[in-house]
Amino acid sequence: MRKKQYTLMKVVFLGPAVLSYLTVFLYPTLRTTVMSFFKVDSITDAVSTWSFAGIENYRSLFASTLFLRSMENIARIWLYGGLLVFAFALLFAVILTSGVRFKSFFRAVIYLPNVISAVALGTMWMQYVYSSRYGLLKEFFQSFGLRGLAQIQWTTPEHIFGALLVAYCFGMVGYFMLIFMAGIEKIPADFYEVATIEGAGKAAQFRLITLPLMKGVVRTSIVLWTISTVVFFIWSMVFSPLSPEPGTVTPMVYMYQMVFGANMVVIGRNVGAGASVGVLLSLMVLVIFLISNRLIRDDGFEY
Amino acid sequence: MKRTIVLAVALAVTAVAVVAAPVVKLVYWSMWNQTEPQAQVLAAAIEDFEAKNPGVKVEVNWNGREIRKTLQPALDNKQVIDMWDEDTERVVKTWGAYALKLDSYVTKRYPTTSGKAYKDSVMASLLDLSRSYAKDKGLYAIPYQPFVFAFMYNKEHFAKAGIASTPKTWDDLLADMAKLKASGFTPMTVDDAYMDCLPGYYLAREKGYQWVQQLVKDKTNAMWSDPAVLQMAKAYENLVKLGYVSNTAASNKWPAGQQDVAAGTVTMYLNGTWLVNEIMGSTGPDFKWGTFSFPTVPGGKDDATAANYGAQAFEISKNCKNPELAFALIVHLTTGKWDAELAKKSYGVPVGGTTDWPVQLTEAKSIFKGLKTCYPWAAGIEADTDKAPVITENFAKLIGGTITADQFVEAMKK
Numbered sequence: 001m002r003k004k005q006y007t008l009m010k011v012v013f014l015g016p017a018v019l020s021y022l023t024v025f026l027y028p029t030l031r032t033t034v035m036s037f038f039k040v041d042s043i044t045d046a047v048s049t050w051s052f053a054g055i056e057n058y059r060s061l062f063a064s065t066l067f068l069r070s071m072e073n074i075a076r077i078w079l080y081g082g083l084l085v086f087a088f089a090l091l092f093a094v095i096l097t098s099g100v101r102f103k104s105f106f107r108a109v110i111y112l113p114n115v116i117s118a119v120a121l122g123t124m125w126m127q128y129v130y131s132s133r134y135g136l137l138k139e140f141f142q143s144f145g146l147r148g149l150a151q152i153q154w155t156t157p158e159h160i161f162g163a164l165l166v167a168y169c170f171g172m173v174g175y176f177m178l179i180f181m182a183g184i185e186k187i188p189a190d191f192y193e194v195a196t197i198e199g200a201g202k203a204a205q206f207r208l209i210t211l212p213l214m215k216g217v218v219r220t221s222i223v224l225w226t227i228s229t230v231v232f233f234i235w236s237m238v239f240s241p242l243s244p245e246p247g248t249v250t251p252m253v254y255m256y257q258m259v260f261g262a263n264m265v266v267i268g269r270n271v272g273a274g275a276s277v278g279v280l281l282s283l284m285v286l287v288i289f290l291i292s293n294r295l296i297r298d299d300g301f302e303y
Numbered sequence: 304m305k306r307t308i309v310l311a312v313a314l315a316v317t318a319v320a321v322v323a324a325p326v327v328k329l330v331y332w333s334m335w336n337q338t339e340p341q342a343q344v345l346a347a348a349i350e351d352f353e354a355k356n357p358g359v360k361v362e363v364n365w366n367g368r369e370i371r372k373t374l375q376p377a378l379d380n381k382q383v384i385d386m387w388d389e390d391t392e393r394v395v396k397t398w399g400a401y402a403l404k405l406d407s408y409v410t411k412r413y414p415t416t417s418g419k420a421y422k423d424s425v426m427a428s429l430l431d432l433s434r435s436y437a438k439d440k441g442l443y444a445i446p447y448q449p450f451v452f453a454f455m456y457n458k459e460h461f462a463k464a465g466i467a468s469t470p471k472t473w474d475d476l477l478a479d480m481a482k483l484k485a486s487g488f489t490p491m492t493v494d495d496a497y498m499d500c501l502p503g504y505y506l507a508r509e510k511g512y513q514w515v516q517q518l519v520k521d522k523t524n525a526m527w528s529d530p531a532v533l534q535m536a537k538a539y540e541n542l543v544k545l546g547y548v549s550n551t552a553a554s555n556k557w558p559a560g561q562q563d564v565a566a567g568t569v570t571m572y573l574n575g576t577w578l579v580n581e582i583m584g585s586t587g588p589d590f591k592w593g594t595f596s597f598p599t600v601p602g603g604k605d606d607a608t609a610a611n612y613g614a615q616a617f618e619i620s621k622n623c624k625n626p627e628l629a630f631a632l633i634v635h636l637t638t639g640k641w642d643a644e645l646a647k648k649s650y651g652v653p654v655g656g657t658t659d660w661p662v663q664l665t666e667a668k669s670i671f672k673g674l675k676t677c678y679p680w681a682a683g684i685e686a687d688t689d690k691a692p693v694i695t696e697n698f699a700k701l702i703g704g705t706i707t708a709d710q711f712v713e714a715m716k717k
Contacts, residue, residue, distance in 0.1 A: 044379035064689050131559065132551040153554035156703055157696045242496045242557065246696050257688070260372045261397075268688035 029282075036276035043259055043271050050272075057276040067277070070249040073161065077250075078229045081169050085225070086218075088173045093180035094206060107181070111174035118171070122238030125167040130154035160239065160247040168235050172228070176221055183217030184210060219296040226288045230281050251277050329361045329629055332374060332387040334615065336367040340580065340649045341448065348641035352632055359628065374398060378620070385623040386633070391429075391616040392679075394444045395436035402443040402618040408630045409442060415639030417657070424638055425654050429614050432677055444616035447637045448645070449652040450575040451594075451670055452500070452611040452678075458591035460488050460570040469595035469666070471607070473538065476598050480547040483570050491542070492549035492569045493702065494560035498695045500573055501702070503684035505535040509603040512676075516683040519690045527715040536701060536708035538600070543704045553703025558582070565590075573597065575611075579663045580650040588650075592663040596670050609676035614654065 036057055038050040061067045092110055096103050113121060129136040132153045141150035154163040187210065195205050233252040240248045243263055258274035331349075335342035342365055349361045366373060374387055378401050388394070394402070409422040409430070416424040429446040437443055456469075461479075464486040470476040480490035493501060506515045509531045518526045526532075542548050549569055552560070561578065563569040565585035572578065579592050596607035617636075619629045635641060638655040646653035650661050652671070660668050685691045697714045700706045706714070 042375050042379070044376040066689050066692055126556055127559070132554045133559070133563075153551060153703075155554040155556050156705070157553065157699050158705060159554075239556075240495075243692060243695070245495070245692050249692065262688045262691075263371070 032275045032278050035272055036279050038272045040271035040275075041269060045271075053272060057270070057273045058280075060270075060273060061276060061280070064254075066244065066246065066249060067251070067254050069246045070251045070254045073248070074229050074232055074250050076161070077165060077168070077232060078226065081165050081172075081229070082222075082225050084165075084169045085172050085176055086221070088169075089176035089180050092173065092177045093184055094210065096177075097181055097184045098202075107178070110177055113171035114174050118234040119238055121171060122167065122235055125163070126155065126239055129167075130163055155239075157245070157247050160245070164235060164239050164248050167239075168232075176225070179217060179221055179224075180214070183214045187213050215296055219292050222292050222296075223289055226292075227285055230285050251281055255281075327359050327625055327628060329359065329625065329632065330364070330383055330385045331361055331632075332364045332366055332370060332377075332384050334368060334370045334387075334389045335365060337365040341645065341651075344641065344645045344648045345636060348636050348644070349632070351641070352635050355635075356628075356631075361632065375401075383622075384620055385625070386617055386619045386629050388447075388615050388617045391433050391444050391446050391613050392436050394616050394618045395433060398618060399437060399443050401620060403621050403623060403626055404441045404443060405445065405619065405630065406442045408627075409445075413631065413634040413638070415634060421634055421638070424656055426656065426671075428612075428671075428674065429654065432613065433616060435677070444618050445633050445637065446614035446616045447642075447654045448649070449614040449654055449671070450577050450612065451652075451667055451674070452573070452575050453594050453596045453667070453670055454571050455564070455574050455576070455578045456571040456593045456595065457564065457567065457569075458593040460486070460567075461593065464488065469593065470598050473598050473600045477542075477545075477547075480542070481545070484545075484547060489549045489563070489569045490547040491571045492555065492560045492563050493552050493573065494555045494557040495695065495699065496557035497574060497681075498699050498702070499684050499691060500681045501539065502535055502694065502698050503682035504573065504597045504678075505538060505600055506531060506684070507609070507678060507682035508597060508600045508605045509535065511605055512609075512678045512683040516679070516686040519684055519687045519694070524716050527712060532715070533708060533712050534600075534602070536711045539698075539701055540708040540711075543702060548702055553699045553705070576652060576664055576667050579661070583650060588663075590663070592666075594664065594667040594670060605676070607670065608673050609678055610670070610674060611678040611680055611682065612671070612674055613677070 035050070037052065037054060039053045039057070040050050092106075096107055100106070132138065132155070135154075137154065138150050141147075152159065154160070191209050192205055195209060200208070231252055232250045233256070236244070236248045236250050236253045237256075240253075244253050244257060255274040255277040258269065258277065259271050261269040333342065333345065335345065337343075337346075346363065349363065353359055353361060370387065370389060371393070374384070374389075375398065377384060378398070387398070389398075410420050412418060412420055422430055426446070426449060429449055430442060433444045433446055434440045434442055460483060461469075464479070464482040466479050466482055470479050483490040503515060506518070518529075518532075539548075549555075549560070549563060551563075555563075558581075560569075561572055561574070561582055562585060564572045564578075565582040576594065579590075596610055599606045617633045619626055619633075623629055636645070642653050642655040643658045645651065646658055646661060650663055652664060652667065653660060679686070684694060694715070697706070697711055701708065701711045
């Protein structure tokens with residue numbers, strides 16, 4: 001009699017969650033994977049109108065200069081942006097946990113860009129900060145007499161990727177700073193006290209105490225950063241609102257264009273190709289997750 | 304007690320009256336945002352239509368341009384949508400399968416068509432254009448808000464620079480730009496949104512738009528070695544060298560470039576006649592607008608009779624339960640009083656034959672009259688959605704002066 005009760009309880013309590021998972025998460029994933037092997041015109045087309053295309057969608061992706069450029073772009077965002085964001089986030093986290101005054105104020109200010117909608121931020125960067133006519137950067141450099149820097153046009157094809165990267169990283173530093181701060185604050189203060197008594201300087205403490213004990217946090221942050229890079233979409237769309245441009249295109253933007261059609265009159269829609277982009281991106285995140293788990297082992301210190 | 308009975312009877316009578324009066328509903332999905340002048344005029348026109356047709360209720364969904372993405376899924380979901388509008392080419396090619404054939408409707412007469420059949424009281428060239436997009440050349444979309452793509456310019460600048468007439472050839476254009484520069488104006492600018500129209504139109508003037516489409520669809524990139532491409536690149540490289548192009552042209556993120564035109568620092572801008580309405584907020588109604596068609600080029604074959612022209616257009620759903628009523632609404636919106644209101648409030652081109660054109664578009668009228676060939680958007684240079692961003696990027700570098708004409712051709716051949 002007892003076993004039966006437990007079964008019923010399991011079904012009742014797990015049922016809704018499992019059902020939601022299957023319908024909202026697993027079913028779309030499977031359907032998208034299947035779709036990636038067909039040529040589909042509109043996302044709401046009936047399955048009978050799909051035409052089998054084998055791996056043609058994948059092949060067309062790797063033949064498309066725009067798609068390859070988009071992969072190159074997120075690789076550069078991941079590497080350069082990642083280094084930039086992690087460096088600054090770690091720096092700010094260390095400073096703010098070292099007992100400066102007004103810690104709450106600085107923490108709030110640095111985190112503030114995360115609270116504001118990306119569309120609003122992006123538009124401000126694009127039409128105000130980077131403007132070649134009256135932009136913030138231009139005025140700032142001119143007031144310091146740095147003519148050469150003031151004349152740089154930040155939204156030309158040559159510079160727009162860098163402009164996008166700086167604007168994006170500016171906002172992301174706060175997010176990772178908070179994560180790192182939480183990681184540092186977990187480390188007992190005794191370790192630092194002992195190190196100071198023993199004569200270790202701040203830099204040595206950082207290198208020998210903080211960093212090793214932050215491994216788990218850093219590994220999680222790498223996965224989070226990878227996910228946010230792989231789904232990089234809003235900032236690209238704000239910097240290139242009407243049509244994708246090679247300087248800012250990312251796979252998600254390419255997928256959006258494939259699924260919903262370009263903004264031009266010739267729409268070039270192929271939902272199957274969009275689905276294959278999705279499949280590739282998921283695989284990428286999985287691979288990076290596995291690799292980072294392998295490389296950065298949690299040493300399992302107890303403290 | 305007596306009062307209660309009277310009240311109950313009154314309520315019963317009203318209920319019966321309400322139930323008895325048949326309410327016919329039309330659902331219209333619009334491409335306009337509620338705040339745009341076109342939407343405001345259409346809303347007033349629809350109210351007028353409801354007043355003239357008691358028992359009819361029109362439910363409007365002001366989608367904005369998102370309709371490009373939301374309409375088809377809604378139609379596939381069997382949602383009740385009786386009519387919609389968007390660019391003529393788009394409604395016929397993308398949504399034509401959902402639309403009703405309207406050939407028999409346009410031969411009839413309506414209250415606002417002054418005794419003529421509908422098709423004789425609107426711009427015939429637009430109805431022909433609408434037919435040309437359909438596979439069976441039937442009429443599925445009824446155009447309104449026409450536009451033509453040409454150089455929009457500031458007439459006051461031309462007057463101050465002593466330019467008597469608009470340029471017809473590329474050399475005329477160079478001479479005029481020299482005069483403008485001498486008078487202290489920046490002759491021309493462009494935005495990223497329209498960047499590819501500049502090379503597109505030059506190449507189409509040289510060899511026709513079909514050649515341009517072949518050029519961009521050629522996967523081997525061999526056609527880019529054609530001397531016509533180099534001639535085009537050198538022509539624009541020359542403009543940049545002579546200082547006729549705004550120095551922010553490469554970095555202009557729409558609408559930065561057209562705002563320069565509104566501010567009165569730049570004279571010319573290759574765009575559609577909708578530009579007048581689009582920057583009316585910054586220019587005010589006293590801005591002296593002029594229009595001239597993209598000039599002919601040395602050794603070229605096309606002239607001012609070829610340009611991208613088109614319109615937005617209405618379509619009626621195949622499943623519409625009241626197609627005659629829907630068509631009557633379309634006639635109401637596109638002829639007579641409301642066609643005039645629409646043209647006036649949106650500074651746009653009227654589609655009814657007897658309506659006056661806004662004064663800002665007077666010069667566009669002669670361009671419209673002479674049109675024989677309809678270019679696709681950007682003269683066909685966007686025919687390959689993969690290549691288009693690469694063309695825009697490289698041309699932006701050319702117009703910004705950071706690469707030469709030869710480098711442009713080399714970059715395109717890769």
